[in-house]
């Protein structure tokens with residue numbers, strides 16, 4: 001088993017990780033699932049962890065359910081089952097379950113403990129690390145939320161076996177992002193390796209280490225943590241645009257296109273831009289790009305913006321990223 005130490009919690013990765021969950025001190029335990037993690041992951045989780053939950057809370061899967069009405073269902077069920085402040089919520093699922101379950105736990109009775117058991121690649125390498133929690137509101141991604149660390153993150157890579165190739169590729173986009181912003185050698189190694197040949201335990205571990213180092217240096221995203229937003233300014237706008245259109249698009253798919261576009265905005269020479277963009281184009285199924293006019297309403301709501309400019313984190317090399325690049329709409333127009 002591999003362990004990454006964060007300031008207040010550990011991220012444990014490997015086959016035995018679930019066996020190490022500390023749960024004996026809680027008055028009651030609930031497990032939050034959606035219909036897919038209930039079918040594919042819950043039995044394995046219960047068998048490996050030996051946890052005997054008082055309550056299983058099932059929420060409909062999908063980004064469209066990452067909202068306040070799903071939170072109400074969670075709070076109602078916890079209340080009905082008389083969960084007190086010494087209870088624990090275990091979030092067994094992808095980034096939607098992790099973000100929303102962590103948020104719901106942090107508000108219930110002013111906050112109960114929660115742990116993350118991510119079951120998608122995206123949640124393993126990204127969503128479950130770093131303490132960002134929240135829900136969508138008014139068609140805006142993660143509009144309501146907070147920062148709070150879980151009691152622990154337990155990653156069991158075997159959960160990936162039941163995940164579709166499309167979902168795996170979506171998570172892989174965040175692995176590539178971590179490499180592009182923070183580790184040149186690792187990035188070249190990924191660019192030369194086909195996804196079928198990846199050793200997931202090693203790759204998840206390395207990717208989490210990169211993210212964790214960045215988060216630890218700036219937990220509340222005042223400075224350096226902003227580099228994790230590479231690909232996300234346009235990526236989130238693309239995701240919000242399609243969410244409103246009720247088109248099925250995955251987070252990593254939006255981010256892959258966001259990284260492609262933000263590479264174009266980055267102060268890189270033409271060869272380097274081409275190297276990165278060719279890689280993204282041939283390894284990810286880039287979704288159709290909406291027009292700038294279609295994205296502008298969402299870009300203007302981005303939480304990072306100040307004044308009228310749009311805030312970007314941009315690559316200044318492979319493995320190196322700068323933040324607080326405020327670009328005017330005119331400048332962004334040039335790449336569309």
Ligand SMILES: NC(=O)c1ccc[n+]([C@@H]2O[C@H](COP(=O)([O-])OP(=O)(O)OC[C@H]3O[C@@H](n4cnc5c(N)ncnc54)[C@H](O)[C@@H]3O)[C@@H](O)[C@H]2O)c1
Nearest residue numbers: 036040061094095096119120122126127132159162163251
């Ligand atoms: N908090 C953060 O720092 C952070 C970072 C990145 C993304 N996110 C958020 O994460 C969310 C996306 O997460 P996601 O890509 O994991 O999507 P998701 O949670 O919607 O999961 C994807 C689908 O896979 C299913 N699933 C989950 N595990 C499975 C398994 N082992 N086998 C079969 N099916 C399984 C789910 O039921 C769902 O249908 C977005 O809401 C995004 O905003 C948060």
